[in-house]
Amino acid sequence: MSNKSKWEGKTRGGLSGHKIFVFILNTFGLHIAYFFLRFVAFYFFLFSKSTKTSLNYFRKIHGYKGLKAYGATYQNYFLFGQILLDKVALLSGVKTNFTINHDGHNENLANLKSSGKGSILLSAHIGNWEIAGQMLDSLNTKFNVLMYDNEVEKMKEYMSRVMGKKSFNVIAIRDGDMGHLVELHKAFANNELVVMHGDRYLPGTATIEKNFMGKLAKFPAGPFVMAAKFGVPITLVFAVKETKNHYHFFARKPIEVKRARTKEDTDLVVKNSSDQYVRELEFMLKKYPTQWFNFYDFWK
Known part of the structure; x- marks a missing residue:
């Protein structure tokens, strides 16, 4: 389904990604960070090599068709970003109302x-x-x-x-x-x-x-x-x-x-x-x- 057919033993985003998320949280807070995240998720949706894999996942595994598969793929990126932000907020003691x-x-x-x-x-x-x-x-x-x-x-x-x-x-x-x-x-x-x-x-x-x-x-x-x-x-x-x-x-x-x-x-x-x-x-x-x-x- 994609040329990326195996996991390579490395967490997506890496250390630099976590540092960026900590900076965003400390500067803007969690919910403002969510707002900026929409644009980041859309960027990944357009340019990431894994978008094709995600689209095929929704089409072939869940049977999504047409725009539904594209919408789910974008939501997949957006939720992934939210969860990374939530993770760093929880671990670093940023105030949340979860x-x-x-x-x-x-x-x-x-x-x-x-x-x-x-x-x-x-x-x-x-x-x-x-x-x-x-x-x-x-x-x-x-x-x-x-x-x-x-x-x-x-x-x-x-x-x-x-x-x-x-x-x-x-x-x-x-x-x-x-x-x-x-x-x-x-x-x-x-x-x-x-x-x-x-x-x-x-x-x-x-x-x-x-x-x-x-x-x-x-x-x-x-x-x-x-x-x-x-x-x-x-x-x-x-x-x-x-x-x-x-x-x-x-x-x-x-x-x-x-x-x-x-x-x-x-x-x-x-x-x-x-x-x-x-x-x-x-x-x-x-x-x-x-x-x-x-x-x-x-x-x-």
Whole structure:
């Protein structure tokens, strides 16, 4: 569908993009920044290489036709920009009046701490996971973010300054380096939460193929293999933007996982837990189609 057919392990926008957003917020405030964002989103709509990919996503995956596909593509860029602004505002302490509808927070997240073995919180590039992070503050437990990012060290240093005392630990996955497994073991042993996304992978890493939104797509096997190897539950979490000032936070019932002792046990955990993840991802994508922020051909 597009020549950009894979994710390259780098967060869209990068460090310079975050600095620009911080400057806009500090100078103009959030809602004035939204106004300027309309022009930025339109610029990307006209000139970004990923516009063709986004148009095909709405046409081939959601069946949008004519102007509806173009309108959804522009809205996709505009919402992505809003969420970046919201993210920086939240992390840097800019005053906001966001409201959040909690769906499953008390009954599904509150019990995780009592399990005594940590948990994987699995999300996707839908909506704004930083809002989910705000929900984790109430659990009074440390959480770690596992991420692929070529700029992770610079981003960690910069965002720690922006965030002040609101700290979290970033566990970076690097080519040929298994250090993240040691950090994961420590985190789970300390009954900590590990937040990760299950909808991107780097070339060469293990994947599983699933029927997703009516077409075959590949997903990283890593989160599900980790759950099997460490014997920790997987809780699916999402936070989506429903209006300018309102978010909806979802925390699904934890997928209980027994520690796998054999390859067959591991394969079964991977299949069952990934099936549940893909079903939930389909639900979210159908309900919030313009908040899918994978700007490459996911189904190729």
